[in-house]
Amino acid sequence: MTTSYLAAVCTDLTGPSSVEILEQQTVPLRSGEVRIQIHAAGLNFPDLLMTQGKYQFRPDPPFVPGMEAAGEVIEVAPDVESFRPGDRVMAGGKGGALAEQWIVKEAAVSPLPAALSFREGACWQTAASTAWHALVERGHLQPAESVLILGASGGVGMAAVKMARHIGATVIGTGSNEEKRDAIRQAGADHVLDPADKDLAAKIKALTDGKGVDVVFDPVGGDLALTGTRAIVWNGRYLIVGFASGAIPSFPANHVMIKTYSLIGVRAGESPRRDPELARRQSAALRELAAAGVMQPYISHSIPLNETIKALTVLEQRKAIGRVVIEMKTSS
Ligand SMILES: NC(=O)c1ccc[n+]([C@@H]2O[C@H](COP(=O)([O-])OP(=O)(O)OC[C@H]3O[C@@H](n4cnc5c(N)ncnc54)[C@H](OP(=O)(O)O)[C@@H]3O)[C@@H](O)[C@H]2O)c1
Numbered sequence: 541m542t543t544s545y546l547a548a549v550c551t552d553l554t555g556p557s558s559v560e561i562l563e564q565q566t567v568p569l570r571s572g573e574v575r576i577q578i579h580a581a582g583l584n585f586p587d588l589l590m591t592q593g594k595y596q597f598r599p600d601p602p603f604v605p606g607m608e609a610a611g612e613v614i615e616v617a618p619d620v621e622s623f624r625p626g627d628r629v630m631a632g633g634k635g636g637a638l639a640e641q642w643i644v645k646e647a648a649v650s651p652l653p654a655a656l657s658f659r660e661g662a663c664w665q666t667a668a669s670t671a672w673h674a675l676v677e678r679g680h681l682q683p684a685e686s687v688l689i690l691g692a693s694g695g696v697g698m699a700a701v702k703m704a705r706h707i708g709a710t711v712i713g714t715g716s717n718e719e720k721r722d723a724i725r726q727a728g729a730d731h732v733l734d735p736a737d738k739d740l741a742a743k744i745k746a747l748t749d750g751k752g753v754d755v756v757f758d759p760v761g762g763d764l765a766l767t768g769t770r771a772i773v774w775n776g777r778y779l780i781v782g783f784a785s786g787a788i789p790s791f792p793a794n795h796v797m798i799k800t801y802s803l804i805g806v807r808a809g810e811s812p813r814r815d816p817e818l819a820r821r822q823s824a825a826l827r828e829l830a831a832a833g834v835m836q837p838y839i840s841h842s843i844p845l846n847e848t849i850k851a852l853t854v855l856e857q858r859k860a861i862g863r864v865v866i867e868m869k870t871s872s
Contacts, residue, residue, distance in 0.1 A: 547604045547639030548848035553593035556852035569617040581609040581637040582663025583864040588855045606637025610661030628652040630661040655833040663863040667699035668835040673808035674779045683708030685754035693720035698862045700757045701727040702835045723861045744771035762787035776801040838862030
């Protein structure tokens, strides 16, 4: 095994340009740890926010961003039972994935299903678990219902389109340009609209017999969130997933009361950490969905590790469709 490897290191909190590719020394494994030779890592919006010091989890520089990756196990601690060198796996964590090697706890590793390539496995877990947790666990979306997915061309948005489609609901997605709208259609949305359309709420109502959608999935926030509440049905469920627009909306309490809709917070990672039974349920559901190829990611950009700045800039400039993946030299 090599004694050093390359990693994308955030050396300041000034955004993507503060990332440098630096050599790191390997360290011995501790109890319960697995060392993975990473083939590909998936970029997520929080990776960008972390380089700007704007994410809820705020590590001090220098740190290696990256929350998920796929690759091969190259070493396990003596007490690790479920994996051995050579296993193809995917893994998640709070940072460290934008590197040729990653040390993670055994519990954070899962087998890479045959249905997913390394690149797909690298960007499957976060988006898929968010979509499942929001729509199934928090939103209780039903086959006969309708759902509005804002930011539907993004990582979690596109997974949500595919999950909602799998459930059998009627899916309305928003995308800010024609290329994004095409991709959302191909992902399975029944209707696709422009989030900047002045008549967005009216058009959504027209698509739902004047009633409005049963569920809104919102990873965008800002003014679009308030438009979303105007397009929701009486007694609807509004899923607060994230704030990719950079603006946290304030929902008027009188409107929530008048239309009796529910505002529902979504924490796809934290909720299962606090509830072991949910953790088991969520992992089992995701294992089945992964094996069946549901929520197969659409990857618009595959970029080598030494161009991580470019990859983060794609997210910053809102140019990604589906997922952006960082590929290591070892990738296949
Ligand atoms: N609650 C949870 O458990 C959880 C889990 C994972 C992620 N998240 C959150 O979900 C959000 C989306 O994450 P993601 O990985 O899907 O991000 P992403 O791939 O960058 O997608 C975000 C989408 O939001 C839309 N958008 C609107 N205004 C934007 C702006 N000013 N800048 C960038 N995008 C903008 C874009 O679509 P258009 O251009 O078509 O508008 C874009 O496709 C983030 O806030 C993330 O932190 C939450």
